[in-house]
Amino acid sequence: MKAPPPDPATEPLRRVSMVIYPGAQCLDITGPLEVFSLANRQLRESGHIDRDVYEIQMLAETPGPVATSSGIRLSADGAYTDAGDIHTLLVCGGEDVAVARQQQNEKLRQWLYQRAGRVQRLGSICNGALLLAGAGLLDGRRAATHWMDVDLLRVFERVDVDADAIFVRDGNIYSSAGITAGMDLALALVEEDFGRTLSLAVARRLVLYLKRDGGQQQYSSHLSSQVDSDRFAELVEWIYGNLAQPLGVDTLAQRSLMSPRNFARLFTDELGCTPAKFVERARTEKARHLLADSALPQEKVAAQCGFRSQEQLRRAFLRQLGILPGDYRRRFGRESD
16 A cells, blocks of 8 residues: 655755756746745645745856846856755756756766765756766666757767656656656656645646656657648647547548548658547547546546547557556546545
8 A cells, every 4th residue: 555645744844956057948947946836835825834845946156147048037046066955956958058068067067976975866857967967977877858859868878768758767866858847857756755635736736737647758649740740730730629520531631622542641741640540649648638637437538539439448548558548547637646
């Protein structure tokens, strides 16, 4: 049986420190830190505790304002070389040139290496993984980064790069995919500390539609299609808005003003899968959201997503996710804590 989460009232204060630098990605920094801040707020407002459980600080080479990639300036609380005890140390990502500059920062590299053995948890957001790898801290470990930076991380041959994961834990070292995935990682850390109920409550406050597990892919079939296809962008949006309707090749071809044969060939060439497989992925994606975020019976979930039966939903889930719908709901649903 799973042990109950610790009582926040009896737990010591955890200091969460984020290393920032000029050209850092603002959301890599503020997104995860907001998760920890809202965990404090949620616990206070729910009456669990009258103090913070997380102390949040930003560290840079020198204290004071730091210009991020968006031009927004954040104020570092102190120099990382002067930092005291840290429970969770996170390193943000940034513009390629900014990260490359920090990879050449011998002071930062040495400090990260020395600190790694003194913190409870060490983590990276987005291509901040390159800074951990440059310090030798990911050698022999599995790690994630933004999908656009996978090849750069693979330059470090001793790092086992997971190109698809939202976030990865290997021992006490954590790494996340790009930008908003840092919030998924932070939610996982809150869950690790104080349980799934608190983590889900914070996710709801952030209006995150689904708290993603680390093993889920970095981007959905919907986002992938937006990246890969201009020709069928309008059709893809229509598909996602009409999943309950019959979506055979003839219907989609007619909407695209093409013959079925030409449509099927061009669609497959552009999106890398057949129209039928794309529609099944889209329906499965919507179904997993409904299973995790609603109490609808599986029969209604299947109908709303365009599956002809609950059995068809079951087979699609096994093909796409390798898990049964009921097991998925038990694992990722809001009442699963």
